[in-house]
Structures are given as C-alpha cells and as structure tokens.
Amino acid sequence: MTELATSPDMGRGPEKQLPRFDPGITEPIWKIRWKMNMRSLAQNWEIFKESRVGMSGLIIIIAFGAFGLLWPIMINFVWDPLIYHPVVGFDPMLMHPSPPVAGHLLGTDPIGRDILAQLMFSTGREFLLGMLSAVISVVVGTFIGAMAAYYGGFTDTIFMRVADIVMLFPFVPLLVVIGSMIRLSIFPFAIILGFLEAFGGITVILKAQALQVKVRPYIDAARVAGGSDLHIIRAHIIPNVLPLSFLYMMFNVTAAIVSEATLSFFGILNIDMSWGMMIHTAETAGYLFDFGKFWWLWAPSGFFITLFCAAFYMVGRGLDEVVNPRLRKR
C-alpha cells in the first residue's frame, strides 16, 4: 500500500551496525543498541507529540487506565461488594432500573447493579482483551511478515495465500457461528481474534514493509559479516518494521474491542460483564425502545466503547505521522 511505502526506519539501521565493526568501542553491544533505541524512541516521541490527534488519544487512554485502576480500590475499600458487585450486586433500597441518585452516580441496571461499578470493572478487562489480541496479532504478524519477506519463495506464497483467505473471512459472522457453538470466554476470544488478525491483512502490509528493508545494503553487509538469518531478521528487519507494527497494534485494539462489544451485545460470548454486555442487558430487558427515558442504561457504555476505540484509533493516526513523514503537520 502506497501510504505505507515510505521508510520508517529513520536511518537507524546503518548506525546500529557501526559498533560491530569498530573495535575502539568497549561498551557491550546490547548497551549501545539500547541507547540507540532510546534515542530513536525519543525522536519519534518528539514527532508524535506534534500530532494533536495522537496526543488526545494518548491522554484519553491514560484516563481510561486510571479509571480502570480505580476499580480494585473502590471495591476493596469504598464500595460494599454486596451492592456494587458488577455481576451479582443488588441495591435493595431502590426501584430498578434507577436513574442516577446519590449512591449510584450513573444509576442502576434493570436487575439492580450499579452502572458505574460495571463500567469501572469492565475497563480493565477491555484493556486486557484489546491489548492481548493486538499483541498476539502484531507479534505473530510481524514475525510472519519478516519471514515471508526474508525467505521469499515457498514460505512467502503459503503465508500470502493464507492471508488472502483470512482477509476474506467476515470475522463477525464467523465468530457468531463459532461463539454460538462454543461459548467463548474472554481469553480464548482474545487469542482467536489475535490469530485471525495476525494471519490476515497485517502480514501482507508488514511483509511489504520488510521487503523494502530487505533490499537495503546493510542487510547484505550484515550477511557478509556472518550474521545468521535469525539474527538478521531479529536485529535488522524487525526493528525497522516495528513502528509500523506498533501502528497496526493500535488499530487492532480497536478491532478487538468492537468485535467483543458486538458479540456481547448479541449475547453470544461467555463473558459475565463488559460494556457490550451492559447494552445487551438493557436491550434484552426491553429498555432500549425508550431511548431518551432510560438513557443511563446505554449511553455510558456506548460512549465508553466509542471513546475507547476512538482513543486507540487516534493514537494510531498519530503514529501514522511518525511512520509516514508526508502526513505530518506543517
């Protein structure tokens, strides 16, 4: 894809190699490499900081993180678990669903559970789900992409054909069918999602990137200097593909969260509480036909899903500017 074609390596590759040929340097290589990485990280961070969209996304994510971390504190020290438990809590003092009142800042759901507690409890799990599936997809995808680009030939063909098929899979219908047969819980779901993403489009994109790196002269230099295949892939190709991988990781988090929310919304997953689940509860109890009146049943969770996804997407766009100089603000 052309928009990814510009090189993201920011000239790190050749520099990184210098220590191997310079006997005057006494520092261990890992230390130099670490310093180099830190320096390029700092440079990239400078560019990222310029992107307003990216920074807004990052701030939102941090806010979500803080919100999620509040949960163990609240449930252990502030809230009474009997009332505020996100799944089995119940407040006997109120008619349910109750609109926001003093003890329940965002009201309660049709079976008497506190909405705020549910939101807070779910935040951590959304992070877990999103990050787990994104990390799996990117780690696997990067490795496959690098392998396919480096070895080419048969390895390449196999992975690319598989990617064609996987890209063809309509994920949600597929997951609906799988999910309705084996009720997936959060971990298997994240893992399945991660692998589906990994073998699909991301491999193709990262491979294209790795191909560009592969033809650089310093790869040949490294090979001549006796670097093993694995070493070259690990030390030269992957670091150069990494910014792009990171970018796709952000987009994959969004994809994972949306998939989870959608399937939860249809009640297909075996997850006791999540943002999608909250809307599901309201919907199945029939409260969604009067939108305006029972807004607290759907608005907070719907807003959270959208905002959370948007935040990762925005960080992705910010990273896009790091990876792709032509998009940068001027």
Next chain:
Amino acid sequence: MDALLSVEDFTMHYRTKAGWVQAVDGVSFALKRGQALGLVGESGCGKTSVAMSIMRLLPYNAEIKHGRITLGGRDVYAMASEEFRQVRWKEISMIFQAAMNALNPVYTVGSQIVEAIVEHEPETTEEQARRRVAELFDLVGIPADRADHYPHEYSGGMKQRAVIAMALACNPSLIIADEPTTALDVIVQDKILREMEEIRRRINMSMIYISHDISVIAEVSDIVGVMYAGKLMEIGEADDVFKRPRHPYTYGLMHAYPSILGAKRDLATIPGEPPNLMAPPAGCRFNPRCDRATDECRAVEPKLIKAGPEHRIACHNPVWTPSSGGERVGAAR
C-alpha cells in the same frame, strides 16, 4: 529589446520548525527575449527555489520577504491567481527537475499534452491538438504513435523528451528547464540539449537552464548566473563569467577545470562545505571558504556591483580589479 523577465532583489525564505531557511536572498537579474540564462550552483543553493518563485509555485511554507518578479512588464505576484493561471504554460512553462515524475501515471502522455493545449487555446479542437502533439513528438524524437501510451511504458529518456514536448506545447516565450537532462546518459544529454537549443533559437524563445554541471551551462547559455547559498554571486555574459571570472567562488570553480568544455564534473571541488542556510555566515556567505576573505567580508554583506557592461559580482575583493592595480591573479588569461 525590453526585458522579458526581471527579478529584482528577490528574497524568499522557507519557514521550518528549526528556523528560516534563507533559500533565495536578494537575487536580481533580467532576461531579454530570446536570451538563454544559465543558473549554476552547488546542490541546495536555491536554484530550484528561484525557478519555483518565477512560476509562482512556491510551497505553503515559503514566504517572500521582499522583491519583485515581473514577466513581460506584469508583476507575477500582483496578478490575480486566475490571471496568472492563464499566463502559465502559455507564456512561461517549465521542465521539472524530476521529469520522471512530472507525468500523471494514470493518463496517456499524449492526453496530458492535449489537455494543456486545449486549456490555453480554447479555440483549438482536440483533433488539432493531437496533430500538434504528433508534431511535437516528431520534434523531440519520439515516434508519434507512442502518444497514446502511459508514462510507465516510456523509458526515462522518452519521458524526459515528452516533458520537453509538453513544455513546448503552447509556444511559451520562456521555458525554465530545471536540470532537464541530469537523469540521462551523456550522449542523450548532449543530443537533447542541442535540440532544445536549436528549437529555442528557431522560435526566438527565452530559456533559463538550471544545472550544477558547468559544461552544460557553458554549451547553451548567453548569460550565466552563479549562485551560492541562496545568493547570486556573479552574473554576466557567458564569455565574461567563464573566461574572465571576477568572483573568487566562480574563479575557484573555473580553476578546478582544465577547460570548461572538457570533462564533465560537478561543482563541489572547492574545499569546505556550503553553509547551513538556516544560519549563513555573517557578511559574505562565501567567506569561510574564501582565501581572499578579509574582516570586511566577515562583517559586511557585499552587494551586486557592476564589473563590466553586462557583468555584475557580489564581492569585496574581486579577483583582479584593474582600478586597484593590485596583484593580478592569473584568472583571465
């Protein structure tokens, strides 16, 4: 004859995050109808920036500090954009430095030329325009039936010729050729240059050749301007500049060559590096590399002064000044 193009004390800087890039600073020259001006200078000295300023195609971060460019008596930057749009290609066209990429990959080469003709000569029908394309292709040496091919089906040299044909399409009175031949091998380069020169003389067109290859400039220009670090250092008739250079920078360049028509070589033969245009040296921008530099050079910026009827230089201690009676450095033999 009156001046077709005149650039007066033109100063244009680029805004960047790190500061202002002083890419064009106080450049002045005039070009008469039918004359060819050659602009030489090291890479990054602002040649393309001058060309783009004339074409009024500056990027978003360019800022004109002062100065004026007039074309046929009209101020380029005072014209309404719609008015200047009509001027482009009709009166002033350009051969881009990256001719390879100057063609839109999704349309046939012929149609891109036809498009320009039809745009500027509404009375010309498409048929007539196509016939003109065929003639132009003949002229630059591409088989006419290749007009309906896409750019990716052309070789680099063909693209270059096609771009030249495109620049000629509307019979402009001035063509700016920014490194028109650098992408080509030497033999083709010579051939194309000669052809362009012939066409130019035949239709009495003006031309600005931009290059960092002195031999190219020497071959085709009537007037030669030497740029260094955003400034015009010396400008004059080709004979004067090449045979009797007055500016130490030009002198250095010439000195580096046994003969200007000999081996083709790039300019970077003077020891030292061109300055960072974000913080050029005070006084004369050439002073850190100049062996004639004095304290005055490090403090006072030299203005372009007359050194002959058509010869101007910007230097405090020009090479061989007859009135000073000082040492005659063997430049002008």
Next chain:
Amino acid sequence: MIPGHARAGGPSGALRPAPRFGREQLKARVITMRRYMLGRVGQLVLTLLIYMTMVYFLMQAMPGDISQVYLANPRIPQAARLELKKQLGLDRPPFFQYLSYIKNFFTGNLGVSFSHYPRPVWDILVERLPRTIVLFVTANCLSFYVGFVLGRIIAWQRGATVDRMATVVGITFWTAFYPLLSLILIWLFAFTLNRLPLNQFIEPALWIKAPFTSNTVFGYMVLGASVIALAVFLIFWVFRRGLRRTRRSAAMAWAMTAGVIGLAIWIAHATGTLIYIWDIIRHMILPVCTLTLINFAGTMLLMRDSMLETVQEDYVMAARAKGLPDNVVRDRYAARNALLPTVTSLVLSLASSMSGGLVTETMFSWPGIGQVLFRAAIGNDYPLATGALVFTGVFLLVAHFVADVLYAFLDPRISYTGQPAAEG
C-alpha cells in the same frame, strides 16, 4: 499570443489527418486485461475451495458430533433421516463426507434446514441473497462515494476548520459502536420523527393484496437498478470522458440521466409496481443510512491521507504549472491518483463491512443472509449456518473480484505487472 512566434511544430501540416493514437495499444491492453482476469478467476476458484475446506473443518472441530446432531433433530422424520444420511455421505468415512460436501455445494445441495424444515438450505439462501446484495452494494457504493468526495475536499483544504471537523466526525463514526448507532437511528427516525418504517423489508398490510410476491418485485428492482446504472455509466462515459468536460456536456449528461430515471419510474408506474417498489425503498433507507454512516468515515480518512501524499507528487505540481484550473488539478491529478490506494483498502475492508452488514441486517430485521446466519447460529441450525457462512464467503469473493477488476481498469500499470497493488 506572442507575436513573431511560429507554431512549435514547424511547418504546420494542416492537411495531415490527426493521428489516431492507440488502436493497437488498446487491443494489447484488452488482451493483457483478459489474461489478467482469467488468472484472477483461477485464483478465485482455488480460494473458494480453500475457504470451503476451512469452513468444513471448522464445523468438524466444533464440540459434539455434528453429524449426530444433524440426524438427531426431532423435526426430521425417521424415513427422511436415512435418505439425508446417504445424501450427505454421513455413512461413509470423513474424507468422503468432505468430498460430498464439496460436490453438494456445486450441485446446489446444502442440506435441509432444521429450523425451516423441510426447506432446503440452498432455497432459503438463494431467496435471501439478492436482498443482501442490494443492501450491501447500495450501502458500500454510497459510503464509498460519500467518503471519496468528503476526503477529497478535506485533503484539499488541509488544516482548515472543515478538515479538523470532518476528521473528528469521521473518527467518531468510524469507531462508533454500530449496533447502538443503528438503535439510535431507529429511535430517531422511526419513533421520534415517525418518518421511516421501523424495520422489516416490506409493509405486510400493503402486500396482502399485491398481485406479485415481494421477491418478484425485488427482482425487477435489482434488474431495473442495474440497467439504470449501466445506462448512466455509459452516458457519463460518452459525455464526460477525458477532455470533453465542458459545461454543456455536463448539462447534457445530467439531463439524460434524469431522463433515464424518469423513464424507469414511468415503466414502474405503468406496470403497477411503483407503490411496491417505493415500499421496499422506504424500508431500505434506514439500514442503508446506518451502513453508510458506519463505513463512509473509513474511506474518507483514507482518501484524505492518500491525497495528502499525492498532492506532493511532482505531477500535481506540473499540473499546476500547466495552468490547469484548480478543480481539474484536484480531481484529475491529486484525487484520481489517491483513488488507487483507497480502492485497495476498500477491497481489504469488504469483509469487515460484511460484518457490519450482518449486524445491520439483524438490527433492522432485514431478511438477508446475515440475519439468517445469525438466527441459524443462535438456533443451532448447523446446515443453515454453514450454508450461510459459505454463501457469505462466496459473495465476498465475488465482490473482491469485482473490486480487483475495477482496480485494474483504474490503474493502467496493473495489466503489466499482473498484480494488484493490494499485494504489496
């Protein structure tokens, strides 16, 4: 004009006929194009087989013996059960089961649905496929067009308020939780404004007295729409191609388009199908809008990004230097080239927009493939779910193929490399 100028072309050969460029060229292009497409069809069939295999093994891998479940369905009478068993090859070893599954697909036999017993799965899916196609194609074309146009505008005005606002709105819709978005739209349009029908595909009361079935009318609609689309395409191809883009030609093209649509409406009216067609269209509005809202932003943001790149290309600069009007530089140079990567990504996102389609169909009770798949999956109707999954895959494959061919037409470079840019 500058006086004293001869035409650059030397002796003006006014008598010479204008050269007809490119007959040969065109022929060569058609041939390479045909070869390219044949290659793609071959890949298509192979991919389809692999896809079907994967679906099959996926089903086999599910817990419980599907074939047992299949046969144990109480709704199937004992006699039919044995027949079915033989038909599906369940009495033979697994490999043969697989082969008969493949064979059965190509002979249009996907078994019998549990929940709609005794309707064959194939029947159900074939009945519903056009509805999904119409919804999917309409919504995708619309959202692509909207996204393309908006992206073009905001990229051209980079940094302006429009750009910033459109980016924010785009990101919001792009990441919006779409089941909720459709609920909000239903609530807004159907309940609050009382304007649009809530859901379903037709108004039953209207159709009771109808002399045709809804599917007949729907078939006419699809046919009519295709004919209209083709006609409009031809009109624009003739009048607006390349350089013949004058104001008069534009007026002519639009007038003829209006004429074609008017004619179509008149025919529908004359045959008495107009009110029924209108009823179906009314029911389509909400789901199509939802799908468009979900999808347009992706195209828009992508178009913006890829156009921000093309505007920096030298040919855009050259187009400006040529003194072409601003909108020509934008449309024929910057946007036209930015279109290519955008179409590539459209191809890549077809599958995910199908996912959106499933949700939308379910939310709006639009009786298409997606809704059937969802209900079958929930109701453990394995044959139907499998069939729907395969159909979805086939449908996407074909969509993929169409988009690829389209791309090959858009990018002249493609027929030579034989590879769509999507591959690298």
